[in-house]
Amino acid sequence: MVGSAEAVRPVASLDELANLIDLSQLSHGAARFDEAELEALSARTLHRAPYSAVADRLAALGVAGPSAEALWLAVRGNLSRLDDAVKWRQVAEGEVAPIVEDPDYLKLAAACAPEGPWDQSTWGAWTARLKEATGRKGRALFHPLRLALTGQEAGPELAVLLPLIGRAKALARLSAPSA
Numbered sequence: 001m002v003g004s005a006e007a008v009r010p011v012a013s014l015d016e017l018a019n020l021i022d023l024s025q026l027s028h029g030a031a032r033f034d035e036a037e038l039e040a041l042s043a044r045t046l047h048r049a050p051y052s053a054v055a056d057r058l059a060a061l062g063v064a065g066p067s068a069e070a071l072w073l074a075v076r077g078n079l080s081r082l083d084d085a086v087k088w089r090q091v092a093e094g095e096v097a098p099i100v101e102d103p104d105y106l107k108l109a110a111a112c113a114p115e116g117p118w119d120q121s122t123w124g125a126w127t128a129r130l131k132e133a134t135g136r137k138g139r140a141l142f143h144p145l146r147l148a149l150t151g152q153e154a155g156p157e158l159a160v161l162l163p164l165i166g167r168a169k170a171l172a173r174l175s176a177p178s179a
Contacts, residue, residue, distance in 0.1 A: 012048070043080045057082055063089045067164060074160040091150050092164035098176040099147035106148050108133060110174040118167050123159035148173050 046054075051069040058068060063085050075088040090096070100106060112129040114122050131141055146158060149170055155161070162170065 039080065046079045046082060047077050049076065054082060058085055061086050067093070071164055074164060075156045078154075078156045088156065088161075091152065091155070092161060096149075096151040096173060098149070098173040099151055100176060101144040101147050105134070105136075105144050106174045109145060109148075110171050113167065113171060113174075115167075118163045118170075120159050120163060123157075123162050145174075148176065 051072045054072065055068070058064065058072065061083055063071065071089055071092055072085065074092075075085055078088070079085060109126075109130055112126060112133060114125055114129075127141060127145075130145075131137060134141070142158075146152065146155070149158065149165060150161070165173075
């Protein structure tokens with residue numbers, strides 16, 4: 001809480017905040033504003049927010065429809081700002097410029113891609129096949145896939161993002177020509 005010795009932390013409601021206030025603990029000195037601390041607090045607040053708390057604001061940003069809640073749950077832990085969700089919606093539903101780090105590996109990954117509907121177990125099954133086929137592990141196994149599938153160095157867990165991307169888009173991104 002600003003003006004107290006207590007660490008700044010996210011709260012879900014004004015009622016929760018009111019229960020934290022102890023006027024005897026407030027400082028008589030001037031409050032210090034720290035923009036970096038505010039940004040971190042904002043991000044931590046988003047990470048905890050249920051879809052119902054942000055649905056209207058996401059819809060105003062164009063993040064709406066039947067997959068909006070699943071997208072929110074997949075990406076919220078990686079957001080710094082609410083409008084970052086727009087970028088991840090593009091990754092999940094739109095066109096992405098894949099980064100091709102290892103074309104031969106991506107070709108093999110496409111051949112090993114599981115059939116059928118993709119769910120949160122798909123990523124584990126797929127990477128297990130690739131590990132067995134190549135002997136790769138860790139970064140060598142995952143990083144080229146992340147770059148090709150999302151065009152990003154980091155982001156949400158692919159186990160939860162991959163079902164939103166879907167098999168057809170994933171295979172198209174894996175077969176993109178080298179940049």
